[in-house]
Amino acid sequence: MAKVVCTIVLVAMLNVLVGCQEPGPERARLVPTDDTRPLNVAPPAGTSEADIVEEMAINREAYRKSLEMLIGYYNRTGNNMKLERAQKELREFQLMTKYNYIMEPVLTSDRLKATTPVAAADDLYYDGLAFEKSAVLIPGLPRNENKLRLALQSYNRLIKEHPTSDKIDDAAYKAGVIMEEFKDYVVALDYYQSAYKWDPETIHPARFRAARILDKQLHRYAEALELYQEAIRIEARFDKYRQWKEFAETRITDIQKLDEGEL
Numbered sequence: 369m370a371k372v373v374c375t376i377v378l379v380a381m382l383n384v385l386v387g388c389q390e391p392g393p394e395r396a397r398l399v400p401t402d403d404t405r406p407l408n409v410a411p412p413a414g415t416s417e418a419d420i421v422e423e424m425a426i427n428r429e430a431y432r433k434s435l436e437m438l439i440g441y442y443n444r445t446g447n448n449m450k451l452e453r454a455q456k457e458l459r460e461f462q463l464m465t466k467y468n469y470i471m472e473p474v475l476t477s478d479r480l481k482a483t484t485p486v487a488a489a490d491d492l493y494y495d496g497l498a499f500e501k502s503a504v505l506i507p508g509l510p511r512n513e514n515k516l517r518l519a520l521q522s523y524n525r526l527i528k529e530h531p532t533s534d535k536i537d538d539a540a541y542k543a544g545v546i547m548e549e550f551k552d553y554v555v556a557l558d559y560y561q562s563a564y565k566w567d568p569e570t571i572h573p574a575r576f577r578a579a580r581i582l583d584k585q586l587h588r589y590a591e592a593l594e595l596y597q598e599a600i601r602i603e604a605r606f607d608k609y610r611q612w613k614e615f616a617e618t619r620i621t622d623i624q625k626l627d628e629g630e631l
Contacts (some may be wrong), residue, residue, distance in 0.1 A: 397453065417469070421469045424469075428466070431461065432458070432461060432462075435454055435457055435458040435461065436458065438450075438454045439451060439454045439455055439458065442454055480531050480532070480536060480562075480565075480566050481532065481566060481567070482532075482533065482534045482535065482536045482537040482538075482566045482567040482570075483532060483534055484532045484533060484534060485533070485534055486530045486532070486533040486534075486535070488529070488530060489526050489529075489530035489533035489534075489535045489536075489539075490533075490535060492522045492523070492525050492526040492529075492530070492535075492539075493522070493523070493526055493535045493538060493539055495519075495522040496519040496520075496522035496523045496526070496539065496542060497519075497542075499515050499516070499518040499519035499522060500515070500516065500519045500542070500546075502515050503515030503516050503519065511549070513550075516546050516549065516550075519542070519546060520543055520546050520547070522539075523539035523540070523542050523543040523546075524539075524543065526539040527539050527540060527543075527562075534567075536562075536566050536567075537562075537563045537564070537566045537567035537570045537572070537574075538563075538570075538572070540559045540560070540562040540563040540566065540574075541559065541560065541563040541570065541572040541574050543559045544556045544557075544558075544559030544560040544563065544574070544577065544578075545577075547559060548577070548581070553581050553585040553586065554586075556577075556581060557578055557581045557582065557586070560574040560575070560577050560578035560581070561574075561578055564578075568602070569602075571606070573599070573603050573606075573609050573612050574603075575595055575598055575599035575602065575603050576596075576599045576603055576609065576612040576615075576616060578595055579592045579595035579596045579599055579616065579619075580592075580615075580619075582595060583596070583619055583623070589623050589626065589627075592619070592623065593620060593623045593624070596616040596619055596620050596623075597616075597620065599612070599613075599616055600613055600616055600617065604616075
């Protein structure tokens with residue numbers, strides 16, 4: 369029995385060392401990997417992180433477009449063998465994990481105001497809503513993260529490209545909800561604060577949500593207390609936020625007791 373187990377372990381180790389192989393002669397078509405190249409390549413002097421990330425993003429997009437062009441070429445010329453290879457490479461590229469190494473900050477500048485109807489901004493906003501809707505696979509279960517990232521991308525584009533649009537507060541609020549769902553509370557707070565600064569009369573419970581993050585996640589109780597009180601004055605006028613108001617009133621009492629040493 370022990371001999372059988374050792375044999376199985378040895379086979380498994382060989383599979384790991386050899387790697388997953390393409391079947392048949394396709395293996396000869398694979399580009400060899402060079403694991404001897406140094407990984408710690410110093411960038412040119414004066415190069416910033418933003419410069420490197422931007423160049424990487426450009427190259428990443430160029431790689432994708434080149435594969436798509438190659439697929440189009442092989443499809444047009446009828447080279448089915450190479451078409452399948454290019455399609456497979458594109459699929460694997462699309463499935464590969466990719467990161468945003470620099471998240472664009474949402475500036476909470478009071479100079480931005482949500483005032484002007486802009487058709488292009490409206491389109492981006494509704495694109496974001498559509499992505500969010502498609503992110504719900506089964507009600508009650510976590511939403512599809514890739515769809516949420518696409519929605520976030522639309523909201524960020526709206527804010528960046530149309531900073532005077534009357535939808536920037538809506539986009540900031542929606543982006544905040546997504547970032548809170550991803551548990552990136554600092555960025556979510558930034559979005560919520562932007563929403564009510566850009567439109568003090570925003571219809572969204574941005575103050576309530578910002579106060580909850582300050583309270584529950586960041587434990588900045590003094591700021592949370594002040595913002596809860598402001599939210600009750602301004603946002604609780606909407607009857608649909610009654611539960612938010614009740615939650616805020618409870619937390620105000622708890623925080624005040626905490627300050628008095630009663631908790």
